[in-house]
Amino acid sequence: MSDAVVGLSRYLLTIFAIFYTFHCYVVFIFKSEEERTPFYVIQNILMVMTHVLGFYVLSERSGNTDLLFICAFQEVMFFAVLILYRMLYPEASRLITNNICFLLSISFVILTRLSYSRSIRQFVVVVISLILTLVIPFVISRLEYLLKKYTLYYGVAGVLILLAMMTLGTVTNGSKITLSIGGVTFQPSEFVKVLFVFFLAGMLSDESFIDEETGRPDRNRIIATVLISALHILILVMCKDLGAAMIFFVVALFTIYAALKKPLILAGGAAAFGLSAFAGYRLFSHVRVRVAAWRDPFADIEGKGYQLSQSLFAIGTGSWAGMGLLMGSPDKIPVVEADFIFSAISEEMGCLFALCLILICLSNFLMFMNISMSIGDEYFRVISLGLAVNYGFQVFLTIGGVTKFIPLTGVTLPLLSFGGTSVMSTLIMFAIIQGLYIIKKGS
Amino acid sequence: MTVRRDREDDDLIYDDLTYDDNDRDPGRDRNNRELMVTVYIFLFLFVSLILYFAYFVQFRAPKQIVSSYNMRQKNLENSVIRGTIYSDNKEVLAREALKDGAEIRNYPYASLFAHVVGFSTYGNYGLEKTANIELLTSNAPVDERLGKEMAGVRNTGDDIYTSLNISLQKTAYDVLANYRGAAIVMEAKTGRILAMVSKPDFDPNTVSENWAKITENEDEAALVNRCTAGLYPPGSTFKTVTLLEYLREHDLDGSDYAYSCNGSFVKDDSRIECYHGSVHGTVDLLRSYAKSCNCSFANIGAMLDIPRFEDTADSLLFGRALPVESDYKRSSFALNSSSDTDEILQTSIGQGKTLMTPMHLALITQAIANDGEMMRATLIDRQENYLGTVIREQKPSVYRRVMKEDEAKMLKSYMLDVVSEGTGKKLQSPYYTAAGKTGSAEYGSEKGKSHAWFTGFSQTGSPDIVVTIIIEKAGSGGDYAVPAAKRIFDAYYGVSAGGF
Numbered sequence: 001m002s003d004a005v006v007g008l009s010r011y012l013l014t015i016f017a018i019f020y021t022f023h024c025y026v027v028f029i030f031k032s033e034e035e036r037t038p039f040y041v042i043q044n045i046l047m048v049m050t051h052v053l054g055f056y057v058l059s060e061r062s063g064n065t066d067l068l069f070i071c072a073f074q075e076v077m078f079f080a081v082l083i084l085y086r087m088l089y090p091e092a093s094r095l096i097t098n099n100i101c102f103l104l105s106i107s108f109v110i111l112t113r114l115s116y117s118r119s120i121r122q123f124v125v126v127v128i129s130l131i132l133t134l135v136i137p138f139v140i141s142r143l144e145y146l147l148k149k150y151t152l153y154y155g156v157a158g159v160l161i162l163l164a165m166m167t168l169g170t171v172t173n174g175s176k177i178t179l180s181i182g183g184v185t186f187q188p189s190e191f192v193k194v195l196f197v198f199f200l201a202g203m204l205s206d207e208s209f210i211d212e213e214t215g216r217p218d219r220n221r222i223i224a225t226v227l228i229s230a231l232h233i234l235i236l237v238m239c240k241d242l243g244a245a246m247i248f249f250v251v252a253l254f255t256i257y258a259a260l261k262k263p264l265i266l267a268g269g270a271a272a273f274g275l276s277a278f279a280g281y282r283l284f285s286h287v288r289v290r291v292a293a294w295r296d297p298f299a300d301i302e303g304k305g306y307q308l309s310q311s312l313f314a315i316g317t318g319s320w321a322g323m324g325l326l327m328g329s330p331d332k333i334p335v336v337e338a339d340f341i342f343s344a345i346s347e348e349m350g351c352l353f354a355l356c357l358i359l360i361c362l363s364n365f366l367m368f369m370n371i372s373m374s375i376g377d378e379y380f381r382v383i384s385l386g387l388a389v390n391y392g393f394q395v396f397l398t399i400g401g402v403t404k405f406i407p408l409t410g411v412t413l414p415l416l417s418f419g420g421t422s423v424m425s426t427l428i429m430f431a432i433i434q435g436l437y438i439i440k441k442g443s
Numbered sequence: 444m445t446v447r448r449d450r451e452d453d454d455l456i457y458d459d460l461t462y463d464d465n466d467r468d469p470g471r472d473r474n475n476r477e478l479m480v481t482v483y484i485f486l487f488l489f490v491s492l493i494l495y496f497a498y499f500v501q502f503r504a505p506k507q508i509v510s511s512y513n514m515r516q517k518n519l520e521n522s523v524i525r526g527t528i529y530s531d532n533k534e535v536l537a538r539e540a541l542k543d544g545a546e547i548r549n550y551p552y553a554s555l556f557a558h559v560v561g562f563s564t565y566g567n568y569g570l571e572k573t574a575n576i577e578l579l580t581s582n583a584p585v586d587e588r589l590g591k592e593m594a595g596v597r598n599t600g601d602d603i604y605t606s607l608n609i610s611l612q613k614t615a616y617d618v619l620a621n622y623r624g625a626a627i628v629m630e631a632k633t634g635r636i637l638a639m640v641s642k643p644d645f646d647p648n649t650v651s652e653n654w655a656k657i658t659e660n661e662d663e664a665a666l667v668n669r670c671t672a673g674l675y676p677p678g679s680t681f682k683t684v685t686l687l688e689y690l691r692e693h694d695l696d697g698s699d700y701a702y703s704c705n706g707s708f709v710k711d712d713s714r715i716e717c718y719h720g721s722v723h724g725t726v727d728l729l730r731s732y733a734k735s736c737n738c739s740f741a742n743i744g745a746m747l748d749i750p751r752f753e754d755t756a757d758s759l760l761f762g763r764a765l766p767v768e769s770d771y772k773r774s775s776f777a778l779n780s781s782s783d784t785d786e787i788l789q790t791s792i793g794q795g796k797t798l799m800t801p802m803h804l805a806l807i808t809q810a811i812a813n814d815g816e817m818m819r820a821t822l823i824d825r826q827e828n829y830l831g832t833v834i835r836e837q838k839p840s841v842y843r844r845v846m847k848e849d850e851a852k853m854l855k856s857y858m859l860d861v862v863s864e865g866t867g868k869k870l871q872s873p874y875y876t877a878a879g880k881t882g883s884a885e886y887g888s889e890k891g892k893s894h895a896w897f898t899g900f901s902q903t904g905s906p907d908i909v910v911t912i913i914i915e916k917a918g919s920g921g922d923y924a925v926p927a928a929k930r931i932f933d934a935y936y937g938v939s940a941g942g943f
Contacts, residue, residue: 003593003594003595004593004594006595007592007593007594007595008589008592008593011589254481257477257480257481258477258478258481261476261477263480266480298507298510298512301510301512302512309510309512312499312504312507313507313508313510313512313513313515314515315499315500315504316499316500316503316504316505316507316508316513317504317508317513317515317516317518317519319500319504320500323515323518323519323522324522327518327521327522328515328518329514329515329518332514332515347515351496351500354496355493355496355497358489358492358493358496359493362486362489365485365489366482369478369481369482369485372478373475373478373479381478385478385481388481389481389485392485392488392489393485396485396488396489396492399492399496400492403492403495403496403499404499405491405492405495405496
């Protein structure tokens with residue numbers, strides 16, 4: 001019997017994921033939480049089944065029964081999160097909490113398959129992050145005044161942190177994106193992303209933003225916002241962190257567009273994007289390398305195109321059903337745990353499963369935007385928009401990159417990739433969103 | 444779209460037709476318009492990504508993952524037993540077998556299909572490489588597959604049915620005898636490859652044991668499939684291209700052409716001689732081609748418009764991708780507007796820097812026989828599951844038209860004349876009509892030594908098969924390649940070879 005379950009696991013996991021994803025969208029049909037509750041419970045059951053089956057297959061195929069203990073600990077954590085959120089924040093979005101848990105459970109399964117020690121490290125960071133972020137919804141929903149007070153500092157702090165990264169940072173994979181303080185290495189830009197959204201929201205939504213007399217937005221404020229945003233982006237470009245630079249740019253573009261309500265801004269932004277991409281291509285050899293590898297990764301298959309062609313082989317060989325956990329060779333892709341986690345999932349758990357993950361990420365984005373649209377307060381409206389664009393664009397960049405839809409930018413897949421800073425900052429963002437959801441419900 | 448003034452200032456706000464002021468809070472809707480735009484932009488990005496991803500997995504990836512750089516193909520062997528490769532009449536060409544309790548890959552015909560079927564025992568080669576994923580994919584009935592997966596037993600992979608014909612392959616193999624060279628037999632109307640032989644060869648059953656021995660002699664290059672990867676000077680077979688270019692420049696009318704051959708042609712210090720010092724006297728275009736007069740073709744070459752010549756070579760896929768399933772080398776055509784006279788003259792007669800594979804020559808011949816439409820060259824007829832259910836059938840398909848119909852018809856008439864009046868007379872037969880072009884390609888710096896070429900087709904009413912053959916260092920095409928081709932044509936029509 002157990003052999004049969006292991007043998008069929010790749011199909012079972014795909015079926016679970018399809019059902020889970022289906023429920024992510026079904027809940028949008030029903031308005032009241034009471035009607036949605038059964039679907040949330042089904043999602044929780046599917047999440048547990050996916051996670052436990054994944055670990056069961058890993059332990060059966062590797063012969064390492066310790067994995068079942070890890071699995072049990074993680075289940076305890078998931079239950080704690082689900083119960084604590086129900087108790088502390090009954091008004092929080094259960095869909096968001098469920099999605100966090102589901103994506104994390106997939107992340108644990110695939111990271112354990114790729115590297116036992118890294119998955120343990122990730123688990124520890126996730127536990128710490130979940131505990132720390134537990135207060136965030138409270139802070140967001142109660143202390144609006146305090147948050148708004150430091151708007152300019154967020155922008156300045158963001159620039160300073162990025163400057164510190166530029167001068168003191170260490171180079172990883174050709175980009176200067178990490179900083180070590182007291183033995184702890186982290187990626188500052190991940191946290192600056194959050195600050196940046198608060199900065200934009202404060203600048204663009206303040207009562208004094210719209211001039212009482214003329215009804216026009218304050219010109220100086222717009223200039224200050226644009227300049228400080230540009231400073232962030234410029235530093236990131238100089239650190240060769242093009243993925244983050246693009247995300248900051250897109251977040252600034254969409255929030256400014258929403259605040260000024262001029263379609264011309266989007267058009268201008270797209271033009272500026274195109275121009276700077278072209279300039280970047282002409283100026284920087286590392287951009288040209290990325291573009292060349294994107295156009296034909298097989299041309300230099302043993303060199304510059306190695307990583308991407310391995311990723312494409314992984315996805316293609318896994319095909320729709322996947323090879324099954326531990327039956328593929330995802331470890332052949334350099335930095336598979338971080339930027340290329342999507343390829344590893346596609347290879348072993350199947351492209352149908354991976355497609356479900358894209359849809360789950362999309363449902364997160366839509367949920368964020370839904371909050372933005374229905375929250376009355378202008379300040380929070382911009383914050384949820386900023387976080388939504390940040391999350392949505394990052395997912396698009398990383399999945400688009402590893403599937404050769406767009407050139408690689410080297411960003412992580414939120415909640416799924418290995419990386420302490422990435423998962424912590426993502427959990428912060430999701431906790432903020434939960435706070436906003438509570439406010440939305442209250443209003 | 445309606446344009447409406449907003450907030451008493453001059454900014455124009457574009458509004459949606461569905462917008463209804465009375466129905467909703469106008470302030471809030473105005474706020475959300477930008478958010479809706481944002482949602483739509485991101486929905487567009489995600490839907491594009493999903494569609495691309497699905498397209499990639501379904502259609503593009505299967506072609507990429509057969510790359511020899513994709514080590515993951517081995518992983519498939521853990522769950523699927525490699526399928527069988529069959530000939531056109533269901534004879535086994537490659538199968539899984541047991542030897543001393545161990546599973547091995549068995550090739551019953553040993554070296555006969557060495558290059559074309561290839562091997563999967565020491566890396567993948569030939570069809571074993573091209574069809575690797577199909578052979579390692581099981582399309583057995585779903586219940587059976589799931590049952591075996593539950594039991595942890597490997598499923599049976601799909602079988603590949605090829606267009607390869609054993610008796611034609613044997614004939615082609617025999618006519619090359621102990622020479623190095625290559626022979627291709629292809630159906631003229633469909634592009635199906637009936638035989639493909641490259642010599643020297645090896646036994647795929649023992650390729651991993653004998654790897655060092657097979658690969659030690661670089662000059663011999665036994666592992667290279669000369670049909671698709673052997674780049675040769677085309678010699679006089681290239682005169683067909685030169686002829687086509689001349690005809691294109693003269694509205695398909697070669698009747699005004701005349702040349703007096705005295706055995707050599709000289710221009711700007713460059714000198715071209717006819718093969719073995721022949722003197723052809725006064726020749727028209729038809730006779731220049733039929734007798735393969737080098738001097739006359741050098742004379743034609745000297746008159747050609749080089750940029751247009753480049754276009755013609757390009758349209759015939761020189762330097763370009765070929766419509767074949769297996770790995771191959773691209774042919775090269777080296778002329779351009781800055782080429783010197785010598786290069787132009789040499790190229791016109793198929794010497795110089797021009798190099799091509801026998802497969803490319805076979806495809807051009809096929810297109811001529813097929814009124815100008817080049818077919819995709821195929822080896823695989825269909826993929827069946829191990830129970831005989833057809834999974835995928837490969838229908839003959841046109842790759843592209845490489846010349847106009849009247850151009851092909853005209854070249855055909857020239858090729859027929861080669862057999863009736865010229866260097867291919869030995870191909871005359873009461874059972875079929877053959878057409879083609881011979882070639883004696885000089886190689887290296889040694890004068891007088893040559894590879895023997897023949898490329899042509901046979902017809903009984905309509906064109907039947909294309910035969911392209913090269914015998915390295917044998918001598919003239921007419922003396923060596925033509926009799927060899929004759930045996931292949933005879934074998935195809937079931938005629939006993941009289942002269943041999």
